[in-house]
Amino acid sequence: MESQNVKDTVRQIFTEYLSANGHRKTPERYAILDTIYSIDGHFDIDTLYTLMADQENFRVSRATLYNTIILLINAHLIIKHQFGNSSQYERSYDRNTHHHQICTQCGKVTEFQNEELQRAIESTKLTHFCLSHYSLYIYGLCSKCARANKRKKKNNNHKKEK
Numbered sequence: 634m635e636s637q638n639v640k641d642t643v644r645q646i647f648t649e650y651l652s653a654n655g656h657r658k659t660p661e662r663y664a665i666l667d668t669i670y671s672i673d674g675h676f677d678i679d680t681l682y683t684l685m686a687d688q689e690n691f692r693v694s695r696a697t698l699y700n701t702i703i704l705l706i707n708a709h710l711i712i713k714h715q716f717g718n719s720s721q722y723e724r725s726y727d728r729n730t731h732h733h734q735i736c737t738q739c740g741k742v743t744e745f746q747n748e749e750l751q752r753a754i755e756s757t758k759l760t761h762f763c764l765s766h767y768s769l770y771i772y773g774l775c776s777k778c779a780r781a782n783k784r785k786k787k788n789n790n791h792k793k794e795k
Contacts, residue, residue: 639726643666643670643710643724643726646709646726647663647710650704650707650708656704661693661697662701662704665681665693665698665701665702666701666710668681668685669681669710669722669724670726672684674723674744675714675723677719677720677722678695682695710724711723711724711725712766712768716733716740716742717740721742730767731746732744732746732769732770732771734771734773734775735772735773736774737773738775738782739775739777
């Protein structure tokens with residue numbers, strides 16, 4: 634779907650959500666939504682705050698960002714991820730299902746797609762539960778950290794031999 638079409642659609646969904654739940658339709662909320670749907674991938678509040686500060690027309694407070702993020706989560710337009718100690722967000726409308734690899738050493742998050750894994754999860758029979766979406770987190774070491782650990786171990790063993 635074309636980028637502007639997606640933005641128009643999420644704007645409509647957000648408008649309907651705000652109306653149905655008695656929330657005000659402020660220009661700041663729509664500017665935040667538009668900025669989020671211009672980001673490809675994960676973002677945190679600091680990144681969003683910086684992007685919003687760079688826009689001349691909309692200087693929004695962190696409180697406005699946090700409050701709008703909650704509304705967007707409730708409207709199912711963004712997803713919140715907890716990667717270690719940091720909260721990351723990503724848009725959820727018109728996104729392909731993907732999984733996350735999280736390095737337990739450096740914290741790097743990598744997205745990947747695996748159709749076989751996706752089919753297995755989506756075809757799993759769940760008792761008394763209707764699946765709407767899911768997130769899969771796989772924890773381990775990224776190749777960079779694994780190599781660094783291997784070198785460190787090798788150097789430590791080499792020092793012990795001397």
